[in-house]
Amino acid sequence: MIGLIFFLMKQKMVPYVKIPFSTKGLQIGSATVLASAILDQEQTEFPPNTLYAEGWTLVLFNLLYVGPVIYACVQPSYMAKSLFRNVLDTCSMVVIHSGLYNVVHRIMHRVRAFRPIHNIHHQFKDVVVSSSANAVSVQEFLWAYMMPFVVGVHLIHPTESALFASTSIVSAFNLLVHSPHLSTQKWISWFVSPSEHLTHHKTRTPSYSAPTFHWGRIWSKVTHAK
Ligand SMILES: [Zn+2]
Numbered sequence: 001m002i003g004l005i006f007f008l009m010k011q012k013m014v015p016y017v018k019i020p021f022s023t024k025g026l027q028i029g030s031a032t033v034l035a036s037a038i039l040d041q042e043q044t045e046f047p048p049n050t051l052y053a054e055g056w057t058l059v060l061f062n063l064l065y066v067g068p069v070i071y072a073c074v075q076p077s078y079m080a081k082s083l084f085r086n087v088l089d090t091c092s093m094v095v096i097h098s099g100l101y102n103v104v105h106r107i108m109h110r111v112r113a114f115r116p117i118h119n120i121h122h123q124f125k126d127v128v129v130s131s132s133a134n135a136v137s138v139q140e141f142l143w144a145y146m147m148p149f150v151v152g153v154h155l156i157h158p159t160e161s162a163l164f165a166s167t168s169i170v171s172a173f174n175l176l177v178h179s180p181h182l183s184t185q186k187w188i189s190w191f192v193s194p195s196e197h198l199t200h201h202k203t204r205t206p207s208y209s210a211p212t213f214h215w216g217r218i219w220s221k222v223t224h225a226k
């Protein structure tokens with residue numbers, strides 16, 4: 001069958017579609033895979049073998065294929081920007097990602113039709129490992145993880161460096177909030193801590209913020225300050 005498709009493509013009888021692929025996206029994906037494997041070494045408890053293996057298959061596919069393809073589809077700005085502007089754009093991208101992730105995560109819990117795409121991630125319930133961060137269905141990876149960056153790029157027009165920095169920050173915090181050995185660590189007060197996200201895995205609690213800003217806490221601090 002595959003031979004027939006290649007034959008037809010050679011004869012130009014079926015269109016040949018070149019899928020874009022970004023080496024920058026692959027660098028972030030590979031670094032995240034490596035960091036996941038190193039952080040998993042810190043674990044004392046592991047999920048059942050079949051779930052752990054399925055999780056790693058998704059981790060590798062999402063980070064080494066889906067991520068680099070989407071990264072190649074977004075167009076960063078090639079305009080020179082000051083260091084201050086680059087830092088501001090990086091922070092804005094992280095804020096936009098966090099806000100949109102919260103909305104999509106809420107939808108995946110509250111709207112019945114979207115629940116199945118979030119199920120595999122919540123199979124890591126009592127035992128969560130760092131690599132579980134990207135052990136999500138491809139649909140979840142696209143909607144909850146990638147879509148916020150695509151929207152951010154359209155709104156902010158970050159440079160390539162600001163896009164690289166913001167995706168690296170989000171990816172790093174995503175691994176950290178899924179790391180049980182960090183659950184007793186003090187955390188940045190406006191950010192979701194590992195213990196809070198691990199509680200979400202156990203109880204599916206109504207806190208849908210991750211992996212950076214904790215919007216519920218920020219909201220209550222702002223309203224109490226008034
Ligand atoms: Zn999670």
Ligand SMILES: [Zn+2]
Nearest residue numbers: 105109118200
């Ligand atoms: Zn959830």
